[in-house]
């Protein structure tokens with residue numbers, strides 16, 4: 001007998017339970033999407049993303065309405081009610097339909113004994129309205145540690161960062177300069193009725209007024225454009241690429257920046273390295289779509305003996321693994337997945353990668369250190385620690401119209417209706433360490 005489909009909101013609860021248990025949305029959502037009708041897929045995705053985005057605030061409300069804790073075996077009821085609260089607080093769905101459907105979804109998940117509880121909590125939520133959040137973390141819907149860390153690190157900006165994380169970032173494209181100019185592509189978009197503007201900082205960037213499916217973008221399948229945030233696109237301007245250079249993209253997968261590098265100058269010898277086999281497949285797919293090529297290597301970048309042939313690089317992009325705290329608006333599950341203790345552990349990995357890869361850079365060569373983090377521990381403090389121990393490293397930031405000068409690299413914050421949070425530092429390896437003078441602008 002064919003198994004009956006679970007209601008979509010029950011599937012959403014299962015996806016969110018998996019995220020609470022440590023899976024990313026990117027891992028958990030495909031299983032959920034496969035369980036619902038095609039017509040429900042975009043709504044399932046919106047419910048999962050939206051509930052993660054508002055998870056901490058909704059959960060604070062749920063806790064205030066639950067008078068005793070649920071039994072361990074009933075914990076699927078928590079995400080189920082959070083999905084309903086998300087709809088009540090943030091969507092136009094008819095309120096009482098949400099209550100009834102949630103009670104039904106609880107039954108389909110084998111929890112008929114909780115129908116009364118679900119019904120009572122949601123009806124009280126409708127009747128009484130949203131309670132006043134008890135603190136800033138609940139109000140801005142972030143974990144407390146993240147809220148306090150940002151307040152401490154950026155006393156003037158923490159609130160704007162957290163508010164920005166609750167927005168949805170715009171859809172931004174990078175025009176493949178090898179195929180056409182940005183102006184020509186803007187015209188091509190206009191011809192198919194897509195409204196867009198040129199980005200202010202990234203030379204090849206175009207920001208769409210409204211997101212759309214990539215199938216609607218002229219020439220997407222033949223590599224005319226790629227989807228990439230404006231902040232991520234800035235790496236090529238910092239690398240100062242010239243034909244003939246040997247370039248290492250050290251943490252390359254899924255290859256967004258590898259492709260941007262290959263589009264910037266002809267005749268580059270690019271080595272794209274990543275330790276993840278699975279993610280390397282994505283690099284190959286992206287290169288193929290753009291009809292460009294690089295040498296792909298799968299290895300731990302810090303273990304030079306496993307991958308380096310001893311030929312130094314003119315340019316290195318080191319886009320290290322990080323907390324991704326600058327891209328929370330695109331990946332709201334980060335709020336649930338990341339822990340405070342991850343940050344010092346990531347900082348150790350980042351500094352070690354920088355130390356190891358420095359030795360593969362040519363004297364006179366440039367290394368661009370990048371993260372999509374807004375925590376100084378992963379950003380300018382790494383550069384400061386590195387500079388202290390390396391007399392042959394000079395900070396050589398060009399004049400830039402974007403970001404905040406930290407004195408050891410440039411910090412971008414997620415901006416409403418604009419780019420993500422990012423950090424960049426340019427380091428040049430000098431021949432004669434005694435001539436080391438840090439120049440930052």
Ligand SMILES: C[S@@+](CC[C@H](N)C(=O)[O-])C[C@H]1O[C@@H](n2cnc3c(N)ncnc32)[C@H](O)[C@@H]1O
Nearest residue numbers: 251252253254255256257274275276300301319
């Ligand atoms: C921020 S992502 C890179 C994004 C990529 N540069 C892009 O623009 O598409 C970080 C990458 O570092 C890789 N990584 C983490 N530790 C690594 C290591 N020790 N050696 C090589 N790659 C590593 C991860 O697999 C992940 O793909």
